[in-house]
Every structure is written in structure tokens, then in C-alpha cells.
Amino acid sequence: MPFPTSLPRRSATRHALQATALAATMLLAACASPGPSHTPLAQTPADALGLQPAAHTPAAPAQWWSVLGDPQLDTLVDQAQQGNPSLAVSRARLEQAVALSQVREAANGPQAxxxxxxxxxxxxxxxxxxxxxxxxxxxxxxxxxxxxxxxDFFGQHAAELQAALGQARAAQADAAAAANLLAAQVGRSYVALARLVAQRDVALRALAQREEQLQLTSERAAAGLDSQVELTQAQAAVPDARTQIASLEEQITLARRQVAALTGQAPGALTALTPRLAALQPGTVPGTLGADLLGRRPDVVAARWRVEAATQGVHSARSEFYPNxxxxxxxxxxxxxxxxxxxxxxxxxxxxxxxxLPIFDGGRLRAQLGGRQAELDAAIAQYNSVVLEAVKEAGDALASVQSLTRQQSLQTEAAASAEKAYRFAQERYRAGLGSYLVVLSTESQVLAQRRLAVDLRARQLDTQLQLMKALGGGWTDDTATLHTAAR
The missing domain is CATH 2.20.200.10 (Outer membrane efflux proteins (OEP))
Structure with a gap:
């Protein structure tokens, strides 16, 4: 029987596939080994931080500061978003990261x-x-x-592209974090200016009362009803009030310059800016912290994308052990x-x-893989740190907001009693039934309560801005209701 000169087609195909598989196996076996597998650090789970389970939460409002209801503040924040140099730096870094990801994507395709x-x-x-x-x-x-x-048979190019995209998305989140921080700084500086204006109003009201009291005391002293001591005390109270007003005027000027600097304007551009605390209305506050609210914080998002980028970096380094x-x-x-x-x-x-294919490289590829694995561990540790700081920052702000609500309720009662006592003391003094010392004492209590009311109102607005920033840009009323009901 003659020896066949050719194999049947099916047999030849089978042998070709077997030869290809054998060659691939030999190539892979000849490659350098990446060593034992690496177990990365664990990410901190939400329940371990005392957070409520994530609910379906809408995205944060684009202009979350507008919840305070002051168009003047909205205009200032818009000006800051356009003119502040720090945001220009963040945008440039974002453009750089996007360009690098585009370079990586283009490099993965055919080149002509x-x-x-x-x-x-x-x-x-x-x-x-x-x-x-x-x-x-x-x-x-x-x-x-x-x-x-x-x-890209072993996924190296895809991993490199995903790592570059992860860095670009992290840079995008960094830019959003910078924008949120700037908006919070403008809002808090605006509230601080409004507080100083309100304190000046209290001081002007106190000056008017002391001038009226001086007129009354002068008349009583001329009639022999008061001594020179009461008259001197009434006279000293007037310049003291004017000194407080002058001090507040200085602080108002500095606060205006601070707002101008944040909005990218000249120091003297906002000399007429006179915000009113009454124009700022605090909104509904969530009763609890949810993982969904904290999870949309830009810094948390950026840290999460850096973990993803580092994970893809490990995949890319591991794929270098395979044939190219x-x-x-x-x-x-x-x-x-x-x-x-x-x-x-x-x-x-x-x-x-x-x-x-790599066969012997003196341990270079293993060292490179170890470095990428260390980068992943560092990214996860940084993510855990950012999450812990976010929980603390938001928790502190929420606790302060809730405490200030109770403090304001108690202060309202104390202020009403102090105003009533002051009116009675004045009436008795005019009628010749009370002493001037009682008037001074009750007036001090009234002024203290008026200043405290201004401070509490300003602190309430300031801490709410801090809470909005801590939660990644505020919340909607539906979100606040949802998380209050979950408490």
C-alpha cells in the first residue's frame, strides 16, 4: 500500500490546531513568571462606618448653594466659577488627563x-x-x-487605556471637588459678611438707645433726680458703642475684600456689597447620613477612580509576562x-x-508588577482615608446643624425675656422707681441676646453650607425627607 502523500483535510486541520496549541503552551511556559498572586487591601464598607444603606438618591443640584435663596450669592458664586485662578488650574489638569487618555486610546489601534x-x-x-x-x-x-x-491578545493595551481613563475621570472629579470647595468658600465668606453687617445693625441700634438714654439721664440730672455718676455712665456708653461700630466697619471691609478675592475681582470691587442674614433661608436637612449621599462626594469619586486606575495598572503589568x-x-x-x-x-x-516574549530579565518585570501592586494598595488606603474623613466631616456638620436648631429655640425664649426685662427697667427708670444700674444690667443682657441671635443664625447657615459641601453638593428636599424618615 503506497504511503499517502497528503493527509485528509479534517485530519490536517486537527493536527494544525494541536500544533498551534502546543506552540502557544510552550511559549507561555517559557515566559517569565509573575510570582504568587497578590491580595490587595480591603476597601472600607459603608456599614462599618455607621452609614445608612444606600437609597436611590438623585444627583446633587448643579447650583446647590441656590437653596439659600439669595440671588446675590448665586451671582457671586457664578463669578467665582469663572474667574478664580485655582479652578483654572483644575481645569487644565483635567484637560491634560483627558489628552493622555486620548493618546493611549489612539496608540492601541493600527498605525499608518x-x-x-x-x-x-x-x-x-x-x-x-x-x-x-x-x-x-x-x-x-x-x-x-x-x-x-x-x-492585544492578553489585554495589556485595554488595561492601559482603562487606567488612563480612570485617571481622567479622577481628574474630572478633582475639578468638581475644587468647584464645590470654591462655592462653599464663597458662601461661607458671604455668610460671614452678612453676620458682620447684622452685628453692625445691632450696634447701631444700641447706639441709638444709648443716645436716647443719655438724653433722658441728662434731663433727670438737670432736675436733680440723678447724680453725676449716672450721667457720666450714660455719657461713657455712647463712645463705647461708636467704637464697636468702627471695629465692625473695619471687619466688614476686610470681609468684602475676601469675597472679592474669591470671585477673582479687584479688592475694592464690592464696597457696596451688604448681604442680609434674613435673605438667606436654610433648607431642610437630612436626618441621617447615607452611603449614597457621601458616595457622590467628588473627592470620594476621585479616590474610587484612582483605585480603578491602579487596578488596571496591575493588569497591565501582569500582561507584560506574556508574549508580545x-x-x-x-x-x-x-x-x-x-x-x-x-x-x-x-x-x-x-x-x-x-x-x-520575556524569558529572563533579572527580575525587572516582577519588580514592576510589585510596584503596581503597591500603588493599588496605596490607592485603596487613600480611598479608605478619604471615606473616613468624609464621614467625620459630614457627621460633624450634621451634628452642629441639629444642635444649632435646638440652641436657636432656647435663645429665642431667652431673648424675649431679656427684651421684656429691659422695657420694664426703662419704664421704672423714667417713672423714678428704678435705678440706672438696673437699666445698664438689663441693656447688657439684651445686647448679648441680640448678638447671640445673629451669631446662631450665621452659624446655622455656615454649618449648613459645610454640610452641603461635605455631602458632595447639597441635597434635594426629597432626599432630605428620605433620609430623615430612615432615621
């Missing part, structure tokens, strides 16, 4: 180039070049189109003599497949 060159050269007469070229000068031309591609395949092709014209460059005989073409 077109080149042309002309060379004038005298060839040595004593080299390897034969006659008639040897010893003569010729013009040579080359026109060539090239195509190259590195197939590169396919190239070219087609063009090449001629010794420009007059024949465009002839059909000057054509040249070729295909250049290449395979490279």
Missing part, C-alpha cells in the same frame, strides 16, 4: 505612516557595492507606506536613480510579523 526621502551618495570603489555603482555618485529615492499593529505580538507591513517604491523611481520594477513590499 507615509514617508519619502532622496539621497545623493558617492559609493566607495573598494566596498561591497559592485560596478558600475562602485566609485560613482547616484541619486536614490524611496517612497513607502507602512502599517503596524500590535494585537507585532505585525507590520509596507509597500512602496525604491530606486537607485530618480529617473526609474516611478517604474513598475521599483516596487517593494513586505510583511514583518514579530513575536517577543
Amino acid at each position: 505612516t507615509l514617508g519619502a526621502d532622496v539621497t545623493r551618495q558617492r559609493y566607495t570603489a573598494h566596498g561591497l557595492v559592485p560596478a558600475p555603482v562602485a566609485g560613482n555618485t547616484y541619486n536614490s529615492g524611496n517612497l513607502q507606506a507602512s502599517l503596524s499593529w500590535a494585537p 505580538i507585532h505585525i507590520g507591513a509596507f509597500i512602496g517604491l525604491n530606486s537607485l536613480g530618480l529617473d526609474t523611481l516611478l517604474n513598475a520594477g521599483s516596487r517593494q513590499m513586505g510583511v514583518t510579523p514579530a513575536l517577543r
Whole structure:
């Protein structure tokens, strides 16, 4: 029986597949080993931090500061978002990260180039070049189109792209965090200015009362009903009130300059800015903290994306232990003599497949993988730190808001009693039934309560701004109701 000259088609295909699989197995076995698997650090779970389970929460309002209901504040924040230099830095970093991700994405696809060159050269007469070229000068031309591609069989390119995209998304979250921080700074500076204006109003009211009291005491002293002591005390109270007003005027000027600096304006651009605490209305506050509210904080989002980018970096470093395949092709014209460059005989073409695999590199790839794994651990640790700080910041602000609500209720009662006692003391003094010392004592209590009312109101607004910033940009009324009901 004659020996067959060819195998059946099915048998040949099976043997080809077996040979391919065997070759691939041998190639993979010959590669350097990445070593034992690495277990990254664990991310802090929400329930371990005492957070409520995540609910379906709408995104934070785009202009969350507008919940305070002051159009003047809205305008200032918009100006800050446009003119503050720190935001320009964040936007530039975001553009840089996006550009780098686009570079990585473009590098993963096929690359095509077109080149042309002309060379004038005298060839040595004593080299390897034969006659008639040897010893003569010729013009040579080359026109060539090239195509190259590195197939991503082991996911290295995809991991590198995802890592770059993760960094870009982290930079985007950083820009949002900078914008939120700036909005909170403008809002808090605006509230601080409104507090100083309100304290000045209290001081002006106190000055008017003391001038009225001085007039009354002067009349009583002239009638012999009061001594020189009461008159001197009444006279001293007037310049004291004016000194307090002057001090507040200075603080108001500095506060206006602070707002101007935050909004990117000249120091004296806001000399007429006179915000009113009454124009700022605090909104409904969530009763509890939810993982969904904290999870949308830009700094938490940025840290989470950096963990993702570092994870992809580990995948990329691990894929370098596997073979690298590169396919190239070219087609063009090449001629010794420009007059024949465009002839059909000057054509040249070729295909250049290449395979490279690491076998021994002195531990370089393992060290590189170890570095990427350490980067992942650092990113997870940073994420855990950011989450813990976010929980503390939001919890402190929420506790302060709730405490200030109770303090305001108690202060309202105390202020009403102090105002009533002051009116009685004045009436008795005018009627000649009470002493001037009682008037001074009750007036001090009234002024203290009026100042305290202003401070509590300003602190309530300030802590609510802190809470909005801590929760990644405020909340909607539906969100607040949802988390209050979950308490």
C-alpha cells in the first residue's frame, strides 16, 4: 500500500490546531513568571462606618448653594466659577488627563505612516557595492507606506487605556471637588459678611438707645433726680458703642475684600456689597447620613477612580509576562536613480510579523508588577482615608446643624425675656422707681441676646453650607425627607 502523500483535510486541520496549541503552551511556559498572586487591601464598607444603606438618591443640584435663596450669592458664586485662578488650574489638569487618555486610546489601534526621502551618495570603489555603482555618485529615492499593529491578545493595551481613563475621570472629579470647595468658600465668606453687617445693625441700634438714654439721664440730672455718676455712665456708653461700630466697619471691609478675592475681582470691587442674614433661608436637612449621599462626594469619586486606575495598572503589568505580538507591513517604491523611481520594477513590499516574549530579565518585570501592586494598595488606603474623613466631616456638620436648631429655640425664649426685662427697667427708670444700674444690667443682657441671635443664625447657615459641601453638593428636599424618615 503506497504511503499517502497528503493527509485528509479534517485530519490536517486537527493536527494544525494541536500544533498551534502546543506552540502557544510552550511559549507561555517559557515566559517569565509573575510570582504568587497578590491580595490587595480591603476597601472600607459603608456599614462599618455607621452609614445608612444606600437609597436611590438623585444627583446633587448643579447650583446647590441656590437653596439659600439669595440671588446675590448665586451671582457671586457664578463669578467665582469663572474667574478664580485655582479652578483654572483644575481645569487644565483635567484637560491634560483627558489628552493622555486620548493618546493611549489612539496608540492601541493600527498605525499608518507615509514617508519619502532622496539621497545623493558617492559609493566607495573598494566596498561591497559592485560596478558600475562602485566609485560613482547616484541619486536614490524611496517612497513607502507602512502599517503596524500590535494585537492585544492578553489585554495589556485595554488595561492601559482603562487606567488612563480612570485617571481622567479622577481628574474630572478633582475639578468638581475644587468647584464645590470654591462655592462653599464663597458662601461661607458671604455668610460671614452678612453676620458682620447684622452685628453692625445691632450696634447701631444700641447706639441709638444709648443716645436716647443719655438724653433722658441728662434731663433727670438737670432736675436733680440723678447724680453725676449716672450721667457720666450714660455719657461713657455712647463712645463705647461708636467704637464697636468702627471695629465692625473695619471687619466688614476686610470681609468684602475676601469675597472679592474669591470671585477673582479687584479688592475694592464690592464696597457696596451688604448681604442680609434674613435673605438667606436654610433648607431642610437630612436626618441621617447615607452611603449614597457621601458616595457622590467628588473627592470620594476621585479616590474610587484612582483605585480603578491602579487596578488596571496591575493588569497591565501582569500582561507584560506574556508574549508580545507585532505585525507590520509596507509597500512602496525604491530606486537607485530618480529617473526609474516611478517604474513598475521599483516596487517593494513586505510583511514583518514579530513575536517577543520575556524569558529572563533579572527580575525587572516582577519588580514592576510589585510596584503596581503597591500603588493599588496605596490607592485603596487613600480611598479608605478619604471615606473616613468624609464621614467625620459630614457627621460633624450634621451634628452642629441639629444642635444649632435646638440652641436657636432656647435663645429665642431667652431673648424675649431679656427684651421684656429691659422695657420694664426703662419704664421704672423714667417713672423714678428704678435705678440706672438696673437699666445698664438689663441693656447688657439684651445686647448679648441680640448678638447671640445673629451669631446662631450665621452659624446655622455656615454649618449648613459645610454640610452641603461635605455631602458632595447639597441635597434635594426629597432626599432630605428620605433620609430623615430612615432615621
